[in-house]
Each structure stands twice: as structure tokens, then as C-alpha cells.
Amino acid sequence: MTGTPVPAAPPGAATAYRWRWLALAAILGAEVMDLLDATVVGVAAPSIRADLGGDGATIQWIAAGYTLAFAVGLITGGRLGDLYGRRRMFLVGLAGFVAASALCGFAASPEMLITSRVLQGLFGALLIPQGFGIMKSMFPPAELPKAFGAYGPVMGLAAVAGPVVAGVLIAWNPADAGWRTVFLLNVPLGLAAFALAAAILPESRAAGSPRPDPMGFVLVSLGLTLLIFPLVEGRELGWPGWTFAMMVAAVPVLALFAVHQVRRSRAGRAPLVEPGLFRIRAYTGGLVLGLVLFGSLTGLVFALGLHLQLSLGFTPLEAGLTQAPWALGIAIGATVAGAWLAQKLGRACIQLGAAIAVAGILGTAAALVAAGPAVSGWALAPALLVTGVGIGLAMTPFFDITLAGVELDMVGSASGVLNADQQLGATAGTAVLGTVFFGLLEAGQVTASVTVVLGLTAVLMLVVVGLARLLPPKPRPDLVHAG
Template sequence: MTDQLQATATPAAAPPAAPSGLPTVALTSLLFGSLLPMLSFFMINVSLPAIGADLRADAGELQLVVGAYGIAVATLLVVGGRLGDAFGRRRLLLLGLAGFTVASVVCAIAPSVPVLLLARVAQGAAAAAVTPQVLASITSLMTGEHRARGMAMFGVANGISAALGQILGGVLVDANPFGLGWRSIFVVLALGSLLALVAVAFSVPDSKAVQAHRVDFVGAALLAATLVLLLLPLTEGRALGWPLWTWISLAAVVPAIGLLAVHQRRAERSGHAPLIPPSVLQHRAMRIGLLMAVGFFTSFGGFMFTFALATQAGAQMTAFEGGLSLLPLAIGFLITCIWGPALQRRYGVAMVVWGWIIEAAGFVLLAVAALALWPDVTILRLAAPMLVIGFGGGLVMVPLIGLVISQVPPAQAGLGSGILLTSQQTCLAFGAATVGTVFLALAGTTWNFGGALAATTLALAAIALAMAPLTNQLRH
């Protein structure tokens, strides 16, 4: 009898639960939904000349078409994640996809640049509700090797969508279906979002956080103000001749950052959940990872923007040819996605270090091609440099978030992922603003488009080489 009581009071430890996954259709629906925000960012690049001609937009306004979307996503990404934790991730994902569909339709019928910009902001806000729910759903609904595979597939989807976005955009603009021109891009995005909404509604189960945190709306507002103060003068200043307000706006960035930092510290000390928790940034791996993200995504966003303008406005390629010239880059990414996980397991951080070096070599090769051949560049003549850039960039981008988060305490891994994803979206927009401004300034001089492309790609090569020794510090 005593033995029976003891057995009842202290039951034997249950065996560990077997790794669990999601049905294929559910995971596919989530990944398809995650493609849309990145496709929206990059598909628009190749259509910028067509938008400029149709809506009579200048270069600064075209940069804002890219930047407005990026600012909205970056500002609201963590907010979207917190709302999903509190009210249900599936619910927020469905709301985000519905909003993305409506905003894409408004973009497609926009009669002017201001309407297009407002619709792009709305589209970015909806995208910020989508991406965090995909990541959180994979993390909460999958375990073990299934979760690892799901996260790897999420990284692959993001990497491939960047290059394929511009290729698909070029195909649509050049094909001009139903006479829609660049507007067909947003029609496709709306249809894709609607399809994802239906698929998620019927296949993805809901989940919530065990303990939901308050949403830091003040922090989000301060971050948005800081990004606007920084990116608006950078995109509009050159076209307007750098009036006084642009310099005042840039000078205000420093106190805005200080105010944001003070608010984040106070929020964390009071037990609230700030947008960018200072305690997470105290980890050395997180600081290094953040610098890596800034270097990579600023370069990548700037390069994709300038390459689209250089090939179409400079080399007189069609939108289809300009997009197709990125196919070797996409192939390089695809090769990395296939072999990258095995290479990472074998070489670890060294794989990313070599990725920076290979990417830098690709940028140098592209600069040489631009100087030697411009304007007689063709898809085939650009193929080798683009393949090298794609392969090297993939070695950096695909494992970046996972590599950094693996060195952060598990309790703060989610917050760290949010910070890195926020920096990704911020820097894609920042790259289009800064690198794009330098490129356009040089292209308007005797450097012309070929010289401007060579100069900017050499600068990007220097950034990549500077990142290599920084990345190597993750070993220690």
C-alpha cells in the first residue's frame, strides 16, 4: 500500500515528447505568406522607371516609394509580433494578409505619387503584421528537427524572394498584361495575398504566447519619427538642392535616437517590454550580429535599387532584361540555400566570413565590367559577377539570424530575432536612400551610369571586406 501511495505521489518522469511538425499544406501556407512582404519590397525596384514615367515622379519620390514601405515595416514589426502574442497569431496573420490585399489594390489603382506613397505605408503596416506571425507560428507549433527545418525554409524563402522579386517584376512590366504595366505587380501581389489568406484560414492552427507583453506604442512612434527624420532628407535632399529643412532634419536624428534610447531603458526598468530591449543589446554576439545586419542589408538594399536604375535608365535594358540579369544572383542564392546548412555545420562562422569575401569579389568584378563595357553590357556579360555576388551574399544572409541567435540566451532569442528583423527592414530602406542618393548624384556627372555603378559597387565591396573580420569575432 505504501509503495502504491509513493508511486501515486511521485509518478515516473514522462518520456520526452517526440518532435512535432505542421502538415505540409500549413507550413507551405505560412512560407508563402512570408514571401509576400519581401516580394513587395524588391518587385517594385525594377518598375521604378515605369512608375516615374507614368506618374511623373522624380528620383527622390521613387526612392520614397521604396523607403516608405520599409519604414512602415521596420517600425511596426515588433508591434505586430506582440499583438499576435496577445490576440492570436493566426488572427493577426489573417488581418495582415487582408490588409496587404487591400493596400495592394490601392497601389494598383493609385492615380498619383501621394496616393501611392500612402498605400505603400499601409502595405508596409500590413506586412509588419504578417512576418512575425509566420516566425512565431513555426517556433510555437513545431519542435525539434521539424522546427529547425521550418526556420531554414523561412530563411531560404526570404533569400530567394529578394532576387526573384525583381525578376518577376521585370517580366510583368515588360509583358504589360491587360495594359496594366507596372500596376500589374500590385495586382499579382493582391491575388497572391488573397490566396495566402484562404490557405492560412483553412490550414494553420492558432497559437498565443503564454505571457503576452504590453505593446510599446511610444517606442514605435519614436522609432518611426527617427527613421523619417533620417530617410526623408536623404531621399529628397539631392533633388531639391539640399534646402535648410533637410539639414535640420538630419541634425534632429541624434536627439531623436537619444530620446528613443532613454524611453527604452525606462520601459525595461519599469518591467515593461520595450520595442528594442537594451538588455538584449548587452550581449556581445547580438551587437556583432546587429552590425553585420546593418552592413549586409544596407548594401543589399542599395545595390538592388541602383542596379535596377543602372540597367534600365543607363544601359537601356527593358524591365524584363533588367530583371533577368538578376537570375544568376538568384541561382547563387539557391546554391547557397541547398548546400548552406551542411557548410554551416562543418565550417560554422568561417562560412559567413568567406561569404563576405566572395561577395566583395563579385562587386569588384561587376565594377570592372561596368567600367570596361558600359553601356554595352548584356545579361551574359553580367552573369559571372552576379553569380558570385549571389553566392557570397547567400553565405552571409541565410545563416545570419540563426547564427547570432544561437549565441544569445534562449529566454531572449525571440526579442533578438525581432531586433534583427527590424534592422533588416530599416537597412533595406536606408540602403535605397543612401546608396541610391550617391549613385544618382554620380550618374548626373561625367561619371555617367557606368561609372556611378562601378563606384558604388566598389564601396559595397569595401563594406563587405570590413565585415569579414568583425564576423570572425563571433568565434570568441
């Protein structure tokens, strides 16, 4: 793609690739850029609306267009890497994401911005799943826990840091670009990540020459659209009957997809999703846990950010900076877990982190109740810091335990499903907790609108403590290098 030789693929996961840590930095850099764009619109939306116009539904679709396209494309995007090369699909996805970001930054109308956001989501769905497979081809078993351990904190930091970045950029307003800087920042960052990735990422793909699965693509795309579209639209529209009808219709479509995948696998043709994945206890347990973990985190970030601006009158910059202790806490928790705690405790590190997060969430609720409308960012900082530490501890071992037993030939499919699972959880969490928040806010219960959401999030994090028992105590070393 760049005219330079493609770095040779490592002969197997048991062999260390020379530039593996630098390659990991390139992968994580692209991940951060992609994931930030999923969370920045909440802060940037008022400025976008003031500039481009549009009603509430239009603004909602600036965020929802990305979410829907990203979630629907993840499973197919992951499998394309297995079929045609993970490095190749990573670079295609990154290049497309940068181009779509530029289109967002220069959008002249809401319609152009929404279309560009859909393109961002589709290219992001091609980009994100490739990282896991490339990592398993580069790192020996002894180093995989640390490599995988970087993923959870990065995703948590991106979820929390998005509003901070958006608030700072809009307040800074370089070149009088306003909200456009949120998207245009991706261009230089993405080009730098592309140059690094093109130079050092090794190529890897599934063994043999599996053929694409167009019927599987159609079925899974239709099924996920039927499921996720009403979750995105339902809260804004007041949950009309057709939203529930769509979610019910998703069940037989996804069931038909599952039957098609089993038949294709038995016939010796590569399916989009390997049925064998769901016989791996760590993987299936991780899918269930991920739904709840990412749903509660994303819903909480969404509700708290709105409360700070809509109820307390914080500016975008103030709202973003108020959530900075969260990001600092995640960094601290991830550092401690990544250094030694995650490998020592395994799933118990997830349980410990979730329990600490519960304490921080309840502390945040107590601070909001005690200070009322006069609450300041400083009053919330200690509890948000504790919450972040817990989240960092919980997320760090999540990917290692979930993906350790997945063979390299299936890792693209596995990572696509895992990312789609997280996106589904995040969408559902935002829909459910957002509905609770707006319902209470519109009823005039300003403080209760956020404290009830905090309480529900604390309950969900306690559920995470219990669900962690579905995971093995620690990754099985004999499966880490499978494939």
C-alpha cells in the same frame, strides 16, 4: 477569423508541430510577396509615371512611402504578436497587405498609389515579424537551424528577383494592365497564403498578459521617422541641412525610448523592446552585421538596376533578366549552406560567403569596364552568379545564429528589431550608394558611376567578414530551445 478551429499551439519549442514544414511554406510565401513589393517599383516606376503622371519626387515616394511605413512599424508590429497572438497578427497583416495591394493596382492617381503603398508598408510591418516567433513555437531544436536557414536566402532572392518579376510582368502586360499587374499579382497569391495560414498556423504568444506600451510606440515611431525619412529623401533633394538635423534629433529621441524601455522592464511591465536582448552576444553582433550586409546588398541591387536602364538602355525586361543569374546563385548558395555547410561552419559560412561575393562583385566591375557601353547580360552572368552564390552562403546561417539565443517570449520583439535593423541598413545603403552613383553619373562618368559602387560594396562585404567575428562560432544548442 475563418470560422475554423485554431490549431493548438505546440507546448514548447522542444515539441515538433505536425504541420510545421507546410506552415513554414505559408510563412515564407507571405514573406516573398511582401519583400518583392519593396523592390519592384524601381523597374515599374517609368511605366507608373507615364500612366499616372507626377514628378520625380512623386515617383520616389511610391517606393519611399512603403519603405518608411514598413521600417517605422516593424518594432511595434513584432511586439503586438507577443501580446495578442502571433497567428492572429500574421493573418491581420496578410489580409491588410492583400487589400492594400488591390488598392495599389486600381490606383487612379499618384496620391492614391502613395497612400496605398503606405498601407502596404504598415500591414507588412505587422505581418513580417510574426514568422520568427511562430517558427520557434513549431520546430524542435534539431530542426531550427534548417528552418531559420530558409529566411536569409528568401530575403536575398526577393531583393534580386523583384526587378525580374516586375520586368516580366510589365513586358507580358496581361489584360493590358501594365504596371498594375505588379501589385494585383499579390491578390491571388495573398489569398492562397491566407487560406493556408489560417488552416495550419498554430497560435503562440508571450507568457502572461503583458500590457501594451503606447509611450514606447510613440517614441520609437518618432525616432525612426526622424532617422529614416531624411535617408529616404536626402539623395533626391541633394542633402539639405534639415536632413542632417533630423538625423541628429533622432539620437535623443531614441535614447529616451531606450530609457523608457529599461524603466518599464524594471517595473515588471512588458516593453516594446526587451532590454535583455542586448545582453545576448549573438543578437547584438547580428544587428551590427545585418546593417552592413543588407545595406551593401540593397544598395548594389539599386545601383546596378538603374545603370542597366539609365546608362546602357536596357528595357525593364532586359534589366530584370540580366539580374536572374544573381537569383540563381543565391538559390545554389542557400541550398549548399542549408544542406550541411552552415551547420558545419557556423559563422565561418557567413565569412566564406562574403568573401566569394567580393570575388563576384569585382568580376562584375571588371566585365563592365572591359565591355563598356556594349556590355551584354551574358557577359555579366558568370560574375553575378558567383556573387549570388556568396550571398546565399552568407545569408543562410545569419538568422539562425542571430536568433538562436532569444527566448520565445521575446522573439516577437527581437524579430521586429532585427527586421527594422535590416530595413534601416537597406535604406542607408540605398541612400549612400545611390548618392555616389547619381553624383558620378551626373558628372558624366557613366562607367565609373557603377564600378565605384561595386568597389564600395566589395569593401563593405569585406567588413562583413570581419564583423562576423562578433557572432559566436556556432549557435549554442542549450539556448536554441530557450523559452
